[in-house]
Amino acid sequence: MNFLDLFAGAGGLSEGFLRAGFQPIAHIERDAYACKTLETRSIYYYLKRNNALHFYRNYQSTYNSPAIEREQRRTELLEAVPVNQLEPIMNIEISENTLPLIFQRIDERLVHLPDNQIDVIIGGPPCQAYSLVGRARDENSMEDDPRNYLYKLYVRFLTRYQPKAFVFENVPGILTAFKGTLFKNLQAYMKRVGYNIEARQLNAKDFGILQNRKRIIIVGWRKDLEFRYPEIPVQDTDHIVNDLLIDLPPISSGIAHRGIGYRLPNSLLLKNMKIRDDDDIVTHHIARSHTQRDLDIYKVVVEKWNEEEMRIKYTDLPKKLITHQNLTSFLDRFKVIAGNEKYSHTIVAHISKDGHHYIHPDIKQNRSITVREAARIQSFPDNYFFEGPRTANFVQIGNAVPPLMAEKLAFWFKIQLDEL
Known part of the structure; x- marks a missing residue:
């Protein structure tokens, strides 16, 4: 079975479908760094299938190396994979103007399939326009944002290719955008082009992920098919967030982990969550530099x-540490990851702006979390290599569907589609 990945991002949703055995028709994504990440992931899968992961490890190990060395290793990496073995990735923005070209490229791919059929379409348009925080910060509540209507472009793919089923993911704010009329229109569009749909709010923590992350997952299936919404048993955990981070080498503000080794041996938790293999290495473990004032605030928070399990509002800080003029909103701007609890708060793309909302729970390290730590909280495996600068890495991670959640949804799809 195959899938088409729209608004693909760094590939969190597609990672789940790949693990379930689906083959990609194409990944479509406008961000160049995210596309490069998708390409690197495609290379990983090819090399793994062909017992040649040493090329991948060599490339990973240059993460902290000078750019010229990294480019040389990437050239070697690309040379190890036949071009026709890479997953098709379209670095293009989905819009009315680009749809003809995108459809043409997909059609060219479908010609080579036995039934010229797309089985599943997955993806979710950028969520900033539906985000409650985004609407609160915008003077027009994001009503003029053209991204509000990207769902119509998603439906154009349903209309043209009539997949057996689809997954549409977005933030809970999509339910209330435009006082609920946008979501009603979205559902009407999907039903009009031939699909039964069901929308539910799912939480990543119910899928064995150590993160409290609520998302709206719309599942649709063609009206001529017997299908039903995924029913996946809630999976609780006996672990805490610190268990997810403890094996990574301790570093301080502004410090990069220069080696590739771990602090501790692999754990059952990391193995069960498919985060760490015994032959993995550490990458993307570089701490941001922080001002002394921020470091002082971090310690207080x-x-x-850690001592009282109490969250501090910005206005509760010692007066000498309060410098912002805004003392009425976003007072939780400094927030520690709850290492002693089962679930972290939600990782979002704003982590790319600063790390104040994601402070490491180990006071001795006194810093915000690294790209690798954010990736783990999202359930990305350590062998997932994010391309681009750190800011781009954080955006890719914050916008993604947790791979472990996606995998469980994908296996449900596989079971249902096998029965058709």
Whole structure:
């Protein structure tokens, strides 16, 4: 079975379908760094199938190396994979103007399939326009944002290719955008082109992920097919977030982990979550540099949480540390990851702006979390290599569907489609 990946991002949703055995028709994504990440992931899968992961490890190990060395290793990496073995990735924005070209390229791919059929379409348009925080920060509540209507372009793919089923993912704010009329219109569009649909709010923590992350997952299936919404048993955990981070080498503000080794041996939790293999190496473990004032604030925030499990509002900080003029909104701007609880708060793309909302729970390290730590909280495996600068890495991670959640949804799809 195959799938078409729209608004693909760094590939969190597609990673789940790949693990379930689906083959990609194409990944379509406008961000160049995310596309490069998708390409690197495609290379990983090819090399793994052909017992040649040493090429991949060599490339991973240059993460902290000078750019010229990294480019040389990437050239070697690309040379190890036949071009026709890479997953098709379209670095293009989905719009009315680009649809003809995108359809043409997909059609060219479908010609080579036995039934010229797409089995599943997956993806979710950028969520900033539906985000409650985004609407609160915009003077027009994002009503003028053209991204509000990207769902119509998603439906154009349903209309043209009539897949057996689809997954549409977005933030809970999509339910209330335009006082609920946008979501009603979205559902009407999908039903009009021939699909039964069901929308539910799912939480990543119910899928064995150590993160409290609520998302709206719309599942649709053609009206001529017997299908039903995924029913996946809730999976609780006996672990805490610290268990997810403890094996990574301790570093301080502004410090990069220069080696590739771990602090501790692999754990059952990391193995079960498919985060770490025994032959994995550490990458993307570089701490942001912070000002002394921020570091002082971090200490106050972490101490208060670790000792009393109390969240501090910005206005509760010592007066000498308060410098912002806004003292009425976003007062939780400094927030520690709750290492002693089962679930972290939600990782979002704003982590790319600063790390104040994602402070490491170990006060001795006194810093915000690294790209690798954010990736783990999202259930990305350590062998997932994010391309581009750190800011781009954080955006890719914050916008993604957790791969472990996606995998469980994908296996449900596989079971249902096998029965058709």
